[in-house]
Amino acid sequence: MKILCLYNNECAIDLFEWLKRQGHDIILKSDRLNFEWCSNNRFDLTVSYTYRYILSEDLIQALNYNVVNLHNSLLPWNRGADPNIWSIVDGTPRGVTLHYMDSGLDKGQIIVQEIVEDFPNETLKTSYDRLDLMAKAMFKKAFKYVDYWDTMKKVAEGKGSYHSVKDGVKIKNIIDTYDMTVSEFLEKIKILGLGD
Numbered sequence: 001m002k003i004l005c006l007y008n009n010e011c012a013i014d015l016f017e018w019l020k021r022q023g024h025d026i027i028l029k030s031d032r033l034n035f036e037w038c039s040n041n042r043f044d045l046t047v048s049y050t051y052r053y054i055l056s057e058d059l060i061q062a063l064n065y066n067v068v069n070l071h072n073s074l075l076p077w078n079r080g081a082d083p084n085i086w087s088i089v090d091g092t093p094r095g096v097t098l099h100y101m102d103s104g105l106d107k108g109q110i111i112v113q114e115i116v117e118d119f120p121n122e123t124l125k126t127s128y129d130r131l132d133l134m135a136k137a138m139f140k141k142a143f144k145y146v147d148y149w150d151t152m153k154k155v156a157e158g159k160g161s162y163h164s165v166k167d168g169v170k171i172k173n174i175i176d177t178y179d180m181t182v183s184e185f186l187e188k189i190k191i192l193g194l195g196d
Helices: 010-021 035-041 057-062 083-090 124-143 146-152 166-173 182-192
Strands: 002-006 025-029 045-049 067-071 095-100 110-115
Touching: 002 010, 002 035, 010 025, 010 045, 010 124, 035 057, 045 124, 067 124, 083 124, 083 166, 083 182, 095 124, 110 124, 110 146, 124 146, 124 182
Parallel strands: 002 025, 002 045, 045 067
Antiparallel strands: 067 095, 095 110
16 A cells, blocks of 8 residues: 655654564654645545644545544544643543544544553553554554444534643743653643633
């Protein structure tokens, strides 16, 4: 398969290298896509993981509607930016999701998802790293069934939640280090009256 791999965080590279080792032709892209380039390259599949740009309906169409996103939340919870931080702040279910992309942000039909449990004494960094590892492991298991993804997809249930990059500015300003424990982070949020 010829697979377009979209990313902005280096943590995604080893997943895409895994696809290459499986014998697939991968094209890595971290800049903004354009319609003509997507139409001319004819990809069999597009995989987005940590990609920061929203794909418009015309780009998704140019990619033959075969675009999936790996998102570090249990959709429909924590759609958008910083899902790890918001699952902690809002106390919402944590997990990882592989879903088809459509013009709604993190609203496409779900292929597979897994709940990720909280660990005592976890830091912001270790909680993010664990979601990253779980997401990549889940993707690798699900990829065995890539030919069936279209029949596996389902609509997310419930309203969930959404946060933009702008929503997280005040929250992220209180983070001195990502080695801060989750309990220390929550205490700071409570003292400053941030969050819900």
